[in-house]
Amino acid sequence: MPDWSARLNELAVAAEVPGAVLGIWHDGATTITPYGVLNAATGVETTADSLFQIGSVSKSWTAAMIVQLAAEDRLRLPDPVVKLLPEAPIDSRVTVRHLLTHTGGIDGDLFTDTGRGDDCLQRYVALLADVEQLFEPGTAYSYCNAGFVVLGRLIEVLDGRTWDESLRARLIEPLGLTHTVTLPEEAILHRAARGHTAEDSSPVRTWQLPRSIGPAGLIAASAGDVLEFARMHLTDNAYAAMQEPQVPFAGGIGGFVDLGLTWRIYDWDGRRIFGHDGSTISQTAFLRIDPEARLIMCLLTNSGNGTRLFEPLATEVFRELVGVAHPDSPQPVDAPIDAPIDDRNVGRYERAGVRLDVGRRGDRLLLTEQATGDRLAFAEEPVHEYEMLPTKPLDGDHFVIRYSPDHPWVPLTFTPTHLFTSGRVTPRR
Incomplete structure (x- = not known):
């Protein structure tokens, strides 16, 4: 496998990303390449085992626990959520599958801090009584963080413990992960990254999202642990349904053409790849899995500029190892010179x-x-x-x-x- 240190360094400098870790697992061989600093204010060096917030990549971990509960016959994906979780003040037609596929219609970007107590998810779910239903369940796609908090609360009720504790018992400990945490008092025991703004790469003032957002995006992990979690989806058929298309995605940005059970399914030059992205407070994470080539790539960054680094780096990694490239972003098109400005969307x-x-x-x-x-x-x-x-x-x-x-x-x-x-x-x- 090529030495990616030089290219990661060059591309990260060009993208103005202070710190990053590139992780690659290819048919049994693992390479982890760190770059830069975890915190520009302190100059602490990034290491291979440093923790970065993986944001919404956390949703695939929550989804994996839901799949486990389904395999245990403790729920069914077509079940209405309120049948399993009567406390949830949401449309009675919304199913577990709707939440896993962002098709429930709930206005999804509620970021209310309901405290650090173990009841934070229960208190968050109660707030959904005041949240708008954007569309009829199952009729459209709209990214929904709130839906994954509801799924996290469902896990808590069925397991009789907090979402964080279920995460440890169901995934972290069985996979032997030693650098995956959810709470700041756990993260401080490791080398943990601090976010930096896209505007001028200045360190952010707030380190983490509220605990109530946990099942939607609170995991912090090392690249090695992210690769190990992803590898589970190549080796354990129990999670195969997560990779099956459920909902088409319009626009195809980044090659994203379908949604599975939380996993995003990409078409890169005709090659089927799945994965997810994550963004928190100026930390961005990316995960791509090619099941045919048995290739996993993750990139963890402490910058709002992470996408500027990921797209060219992913192209180089996949072109070298598989022969495909990250699809080009959509581009503006010159309008006819005499075309009037249309105000209908103002x-x-x-x-x-x-x-x-x-x-x-x-x-x-x-x-x-x-x-x-x-x-x-x-x-x-x-x-x-x-x-x-x-x-x-x-x-x-x-x-x-x-x-x-x-x-x-x-x-x-x-x-x-x-x-x-x-x-x-x-x-x-």
């Missing part, structure tokens, strides 16, 4: 935690993103403005935006009733 779009305002400034359309509510407690950049550029099809409803000239483009799709971006349905107000 207005306000809002869901839990974020307000999106589309406005016009001269001959440009702009999107202003504003963090709201509980999200303000850890938003390092609560307001950001993006220029909207048209992309295919040139119908006035499809655009792309990007954080800065060095970042990948992100698509926006408008309908008369909502805006779809970053995998989320945001209603027009």
